[in-house]
Amino acid sequence: MKYNFDEIISREGTSSLKWEKYTGRDILPMWVADMDFKAPPQVLDTLRQSIEHGILGYTTVPETLNDVIIQKLWTLYNWKVKKEWILWIPGVVCGLNIACTTFGRPQDNVVTTTPIYPPFLSAPLNCGKKLVTIPMIDKNLRATLDFDTLEKELKKNSGLFMFCSPNNPCGTVFTKAEISTLVALCAAHDVIICSDEIHSDFVLDKNKRHIPTASISQAAARQTITLMAPSKTYNIPGLGCSFAVIPDERLRHLFESKMQGLIPDVNLLGLFAAQAAYKECDEWLSQLIVYLRKNRDMVVDCVNKMKGCRLNPVESTYLAWIDVRDTGLEDPVGFFEQAGVGLSDGNYFGQKGFVRLNFGCPESVLKEGLKRMTAAVKNL
Numbered sequence: 001m002k003y004n005f006d007e008i009i010s011r012e013g014t015s016s017l018k019w020e021k022y023t024g025r026d027i028l029p030m031w032v033a034d035m036d037f038k039a040p041p042q043v044l045d046t047l048r049q050s051i052e053h054g055i056l057g058y059t060t061v062p063e064t065l066n067d068v069i070i071q072k073l074w075t076l077y078n079w080k081v082k083k084e085w086i087l088w089i090p091g092v093v094c095g096l097n098i099a100c101t102t103f104g105r106p107q108d109n110v111v112t113t114t115p116i117y118p119p120f121l122s123a124p125l126n127c128g129k130k131l132v133t134i135p136m137i138d139k140n141l142r143a144t145l146d147f148d149t150l151e152k153e154l155k156k157n158s159g160l161f162m163f164c165s166p167n168n169p170c171g172t173v174f175t176k177a178e179i180s181t182l183v184a185l186c187a188a189h190d191v192i193i194c195s196d197e198i199h200s201d202f203v204l205d206k207n208k209r210h211i212p213t214a215s216i217s218q219a220a221a222r223q224t225i226t227l228m229a230p231s232k233t234y235n236i237p238g239l240g241c242s243f244a245v246i247p248d249e250r251l252r253h254l255f256e257s258k259m260q261g262l263i264p265d266v267n268l269l270g271l272f273a274a275q276a277a278y279k280e281c282d283e284w285l286s287q288l289i290v291y292l293r294k295n296r297d298m299v300v301d302c303v304n305k306m307k308g309c310r311l312n313p314v315e316s317t318y319l320a321w322i323d324v325r326d327t328g329l330e331d332p333v334g335f336f337e338q339a340g341v342g343l344s345d346g347n348y349f350g351q352k353g354f355v356r357l358n359f360g361c362p363e364s365v366l367k368e369g370l371k372r373m374t375a376a377v378k379n380l
Contacts, residue, residue, distance in 0.1 A: 003284055005037050005291045006362050022342055028369045031344040033168070033319060035235045035360030039273070040284040043234055046276035047269055059268040061088050065275040069243065072278055079215035085247050087256060088266045090240040092198050093119045095227040096162065099194035100127040102258045103251075104159015111153050112162040113145060114350030115169055115321065117196070120162050121350055132158070133350055136170065141312045143170035143321075147181055154189040161186050163195045165213060166203065166316035169349055169356045173208040173315040176216065183213065183220040192251065193224045198242070201233040201285060203316045204293045210316070214247060221247040225255060233285065234277040235360075241270030292318050295359040295366055302370045303357075306377045318360035321346075325353035327380060339376030341369045 011019040018029045018036075038044070050056070066083045073079045089095050100110055100123045110124035114133045124131040132153050136143040154161070163182065166173050174182075186193050195213040203210050214224035229242035246252035299320045303311040308327030311320055322343075324332045332355050333345045346354030359366055 001283065003040075003287050005288065006364065007038070008362055008364070009036065009038060011036070022337075026340050027337055027342045028340060028365060028372070029342045030358045030361070030369055031342050031356070033232060033317075033358055033360075034237060035232075035318065035358075036362065036365065037235055037288070037360065039235050040277060040281040042280040042284070043236060043273050043276045046272050050269055050272050056268055058265070059271055061266070061271060062275055065271060065278070068275060068278045073212070073245075077210070077212050077215055079212050081245055082247075085245050085252065087244045087246065087252065087259075088271070089242050089244055089259070090264055090266050090270070091231075092196055092227045092229055092242045093123075094263060095225070095242060095244050096120060096123045096194060096196065097126055098255055098258050098263065099160060099162070099192075099225055100124050100129060102254050103192040103194075104129065105157075108157050108159030109153070110160045110162060111150070111158050111191075113164070113167075115346060115354065116162075116164055116349055117168045118348045120164065120196075123162070129159075132156075135351070136167075136172075138312070142315070143167065143172050143312065144174075144178060145182060147185065150182075151185050154185055154191050158189060158191050160192050160194060163193055163213060165195055165197055166199045166210060168196075168199055168317055169319050169321040169344075169354075170312070171204075171314040171317045171319060171321065173203055173205065173210060176211055179211055179213055179216050179220075183216055183223070187219050187223060191223075193220075194227065195224055196227045198227065198229050198232050199317045200228065202289070202292065202318060204289065204296050205313075205315045208315055212245075214245065223248070223251075225251060230274045230277045234273075234281060236270075236273050236277070239267070239270035239273050241266045241274045291363075292360065295361075295363060296320075298363075298366060299357065299359050299370065302374065306374055307380065309377065318358060320357040320359060322355050322357060323353065324355055327377065329380075336373060336376065340372045 018032045018034045109132045111132045112120045137146045200210040214221045226245040231237040310323040344356035
C-alpha cells in the first residue's frame with residue numbers, strides 16, 4: 001500500500017499545540033516535534049474499534065503488547081529484553097523526571113549535554129538537584145560528546161547522566177565506540193544513565209543504525225534506564241504512551257517505587273494504539289523514513305545556501321538544528337516569525353544563536369517555509 005504523506009490536513013480548530021500558537025497569523029508552525037501526518041491507518045482503525053466498543057475503562061497492559069516490544073527490540077537491535085524489565089509510563093518527560101527524583105543523593109549533580117531537549121534542563125531543577133551541562137563539540141560536521149570534560153564532571157558528586165540518543169536537536173546517531181566510552185566513564189564513577197531513545201526509529205542515514213545504550217554490555221544494562229515510545233514514530237504523542245526498559249532489578253524497583261501514587265497508568269487508547277503501531281505499521285514507517293530523508297536533503301541543501309546560516313548533516317530525527325550566529329540576528333525566532341515561519345528558539349535547548357526546524361510535514365509546506373526563510377535572509 002502506498003501511503004500519502006503529501007496530504008495537507010488542516011489542524012486549525014483542533015486545539016493543536018503546534019498550530020494554535022500562531023492562530024490568526026500567517027505563520028507556518030515548524031517548531032514543536034509533532035509531525036503533520038496522519039497516524040497510520042492501522043492505528044486509526046484500532047482506535048475506532050475501541051471507541052465503538054463504547055467502554056473506556058481501566059485497562060491492564062496487554063500481554064501481546066509486551067511481546068511485540070520484546071520481539072521488535074530483538075529484531076532491530078539484537079537486544080534481548082525480558083517482560084519484567086518493561087514499565088509503562090505516560091510519557092518520556094515523566095520518565096526523565098522520575099529518574100532525576102530517584103537516582104543520586106540530594107547533593108549529587110545531574111549531568112547532561114547541550115544543546116538538548118528542554119525537559120532535560122528542567123527535570124533536575126524540578127527535583128531540587130543541581131544541573132550541570134556540558135556543551136557538545138563538533139567533529140567533522142557532527143555533534144558529539146566532549147568526553148574529557150564529561151569525565152571531569154562525573155568525578156564531582158554526580159549521580160545521574162541524562163543522555164539523548166539519537167540526539168535532539170542535533171540529530172546525531174551515536175556510534176558503538178561513543179556509547180561504550182560513555183558507559184565506561186559512568187561506570188567508573190558510579191553514575192546511572194537515563195537514556196532517552198524516543199527518536200530511535202528515525203535514523204535517516206542508510207549507513208548508520210541506532211544502538212540502545214543498555215544493549216552495549218552487561219555493565220551498560222546494570223546502569224541504564226532506557227526510555228522509548230511509539231509517540232514520535234507514529235505521530236501519536238497526544239495519546240500519552242511510553243515505556244522504560246530497566247534490566248537491573250534494584251534500579252527498576254527504585255524507579256517504580258517513585259511512580260506510586262504520582263504517575264498515572266497509560267490510558268486504554270494509548271496502549272491499543274501502541275500495539276497496533278508496533279505490530280502492523282512497519283511498511284508505513286519505512287515509507288515515512290524515505291519521505292523524511294527527501295525532506296531532510298531539501299532542508300540541508302537550502303539552509304546551507306542561506307547567508308549566515310549553517311546546518312550539519314542530519315543523521316536522524318525530523319529536526320534540523322540551524323546555526324544562525326553569522327546572520328547577526330539578536331532574535332532569530334522573531335525574525336523568522338515575521339517572515340512567516342515559526343521555529344524553536346535555541347535558548348530553550350541551552351545554545352543561543354540556533355533555531356530548530358521540524359521538517360516532519362508535507363513537502364509542499366516545507367518548500368513554502370524554506371522559500372519564506374530564504375527570502376527573509378536575502379533581505380538582511
